[in-house]
Amino acid sequence: xxxxxxxxxxxxxxxxxxxxxxxxxxxxxxxxxxxxxxxxxxxxxxxxxxxxxxxxxxxxxxxxxxxxxxxxxxxxxxxxxxxxxxxxxxxxxxxxxxxxxxxxxxxxxxxxxxxxxxxxxxxxxxxxxxxxxxxxxxxxxxxxxxxxxxxxxxxxxxxxxxxxxxxxxxxxxxxxxxxxxxxxxxxxxxxxxxxxxxxxxxxxxxxxxxxxxxxxxxxxxxxxxxxxxxxxxxxxxxxxxxxxxxxxxxxxxxxxxxxxxxxxxxxxxxxxxxxxxxxxxxxxxxxx
Numbered sequence: 197x198x199x200x201x202x203x204x205x206x207x208x209x210x211x212x213x214x215x216x217x218x219x220x221x222x223x224x225x226x227x228x229x230x231x232x233x234x235x236x237x238x239x240x241x242x243x244x245x246x247x248x249x250x251x252x253x254x255x256x257x258x259x260x261x262x263x264x265x266x267x268x269x270x271x272x273x274x275x276x277x278x279x280x281x282x283x284x285x286x287x288x289x290x291x292x293x294x295x296x297x298x299x300x301x302x303x304x305x306x307x308x309x310x311x312x313x314x315x316x317x318x319x320x321x322x323x324x325x326x327x328x329x330x331x332x333x334x335x336x337x338x339x340x341x342x343x344x345x346x347x348x349x350x351x352x353x354x355x356x357x358x359x360x361x362x363x364x365x366x367x368x369x370x371x372x373x374x375x376x377x378x379x380x381x382x383x384x385x386x387x388x389x390x391x392x393x394x395x396x397x398x399x400x401x402x403x404x405x406x407x408x409x410x411x412x413x414x415x416x417x418x419x420x421x422x423x424x425x426x427x428x429x430x431x432x433x434x435x436x437x438x439x440x441x442x443x444x445x446x447x448x449x450x451x452x453x454x455x456x457x458x459x460x461x462x463x464x465x466x467x468x469x470x471x472x473x474x475x476x477x478x479x480x481x482x483x484x
């Protein structure tokens with residue numbers, strides 16, 4: 197496959213995916229809608245191309261879930277800016293997206309002098325490799341975010357590393373999130389993490405209701421925190437550098453009810469991103 201072309205499966209031939217892997221369709225469609233409307237918060241033409249490759253572009257006109265579109269656009273804008281800032285301040289960093297789905301950040305920020313590693317379940321990774329054009333500075337690993345193989349690989353990388361956990365943690369149990377985050381803190385001193393989270397889910401676990409409109413997914417929100425400092429308390433090397441509350445940004449993009457409610461702490465806490473720094477290990481020390 198050449199750099200200038202991408203293999204797009206015929207509509208309806210994409211592999212069947214179930215549960216959490218289907219949620220990337222929601223994010224993809226929301227980014228397409230967010231970048232197609234008037235005065236867009238983001239520009240993501242690759243999302244529209246991928247929807248066509250999946251045979252889902254016809255759904256775009258039927259979706260008007262404003263809060264989901266706004267959240268996807270604002271989250272994308274914040275993370276793109278944070279990734280760019282890190283990469284431009286570093287010397288040829290490695291940018292690792294855990295649970296990459298059909299994230300197109302590597303296309304939007306293809307001008308960066310960086311290596312990209314995208315990690316997702318084998319079926320999703322295969323679809324990602326089929327739909328996105330290859331690049332010499334990008335690899336796709338077909339593994340679960342909870343597997344150990346990719347952790348061995350990224351732990352051996354020299355140089356600056358940034359891990360992006362976007363649209364992932366809310367679908368995991370707390371023990372799994374803790375294992376993932378503390379495992380990176382143990383094995384990758386000096387690295388940085390960008391963690392997208394929600395507030396604590398309602399009980400029973402909240403459902404992402406819009407998913408059923410696309411593919412009948414029954415994915416549930418299982419974990420969230422009110423304050424990201426809770427994650428920093430999990431490991432002595434984890435330091436919370438900054439928190440971005442999504443509803444603080446681009447107020448005009450949010451539906452009117454949320455504009456009125458976004459100053460309520462419990463509502464504001466429902467969508468946020470944390471930037472964590474993993475401090476370097478002292479010379480001669482062993483991982484905790």
